[in-house]
Amino acid sequence: MRILVVEDEVDLAHTLHTGLTAEGYSVDLAHDGRQGLWMARTGEYALVVLDLMLPGLNGYKVCAQLRREGNATPILVLTAKDGEWDQAEALDTGADDYLAKPFSYMVLVARLRALVRRAATVAPPVLAVGDLSLDVAGRVCRRAGTRVELTPREFAVLELLARRAGQAVSKADLLYHAWPDEAQDPNLVEARVSALRKKVDAAFQRKSLQTVRGTGYRLVDDRERD
Numbered sequence: 001m002r003i004l005v006v007e008d009e010v011d012l013a014h015t016l017h018t019g020l021t022a023e024g025y026s027v028d029l030a031h032d033g034r035q036g037l038w039m040a041r042t043g044e045y046a047l048v049v050l051d052l053m054l055p056g057l058n059g060y061k062v063c064a065q066l067r068r069e070g071n072a073t074p075i076l077v078l079t080a081k082d083g084e085w086d087q088a089e090a091l092d093t094g095a096d097d098y099l100a101k102p103f104s105y106m107v108l109v110a111r112l113r114a115l116v117r118r119a120a121t122v123a124p125p126v127l128a129v130g131d132l133s134l135d136v137a138g139r140v141c142r143r144a145g146t147r148v149e150l151t152p153r154e155f156a157v158l159e160l161l162a163r164r165a166g167q168a169v170s171k172a173d174l175l176y177h178a179w180p181d182e183a184q185d186p187n188l189v190e191a192r193v194s195a196l197r198k199k200v201d202a203a204f205q206r207k208s209l210q211t212v213r214g215t216g217y218r219l220v221d222d223r224e225r226d
Helices: 010-022 033-042 059-068 084-093 105-119 152-163 171-178 187-204
Strands: 002-006 026-030 047-050 075-079 097-100 126-129 132-135 140-143 146-148 209-212 216-219
Touching (some): 002 010, 002 033, 010 026, 010 105, 033 047, 047 059, 059 075, 059 084, 075 084, 075 105, 097 105, 132 152, 140 187, 152 187, 152 216, 171 187, 171 216, 187 209
Parallel strands (some): 002 047
Antiparallel strands (some): 126 132, 132 140, 140 146, 209 216
16 A cells, blocks of 8 residues: 655655555655645555645645545645644645644554545546546546556646546646646647547547647547537
């Protein structure tokens, strides 16, 4: 089971990595908010342990963005901010649990186990646009039941288009979603869209990924025109 730990205190992050690995978890580390957001979007994580005071993008914003995108991965906030307002804001933003530093490692592990149990009863979201489906939790794309292999960046681009199906999505929005730490060059989006068209459209004689001139792209159920 994979856990993402987003913590800018390097020593604490490595301590958590060592301890949670000993508990049987596979642990990935991120040391700033933007990196953490990208990894949470593209990785198949059972849990996210998230600090609030992060460089680049604070934990509140990371949590809020993931929830806006429909990412239901359980989030445990682990932070030195232990005021009542801080806890309330984190939980209202979308966190599932909150543990203040300094913390009991035994309690942390117990809370992680509880979050895993709770999440097991909730079905992961699947986005569907016509016969194109995206299993967000499993990072699996299918067209008419056939699995389509996508890179993490391709999946991120297609995921945002699917979440806004039928709407024009700007290149800037796609850049920020798929490249939050390096959103500069729109050619990055164009290259991934070109690859996606070959994989999810051309290979199935479809035209669901449309160009919206002057704006960006739109994903539609092109069967409606058949």
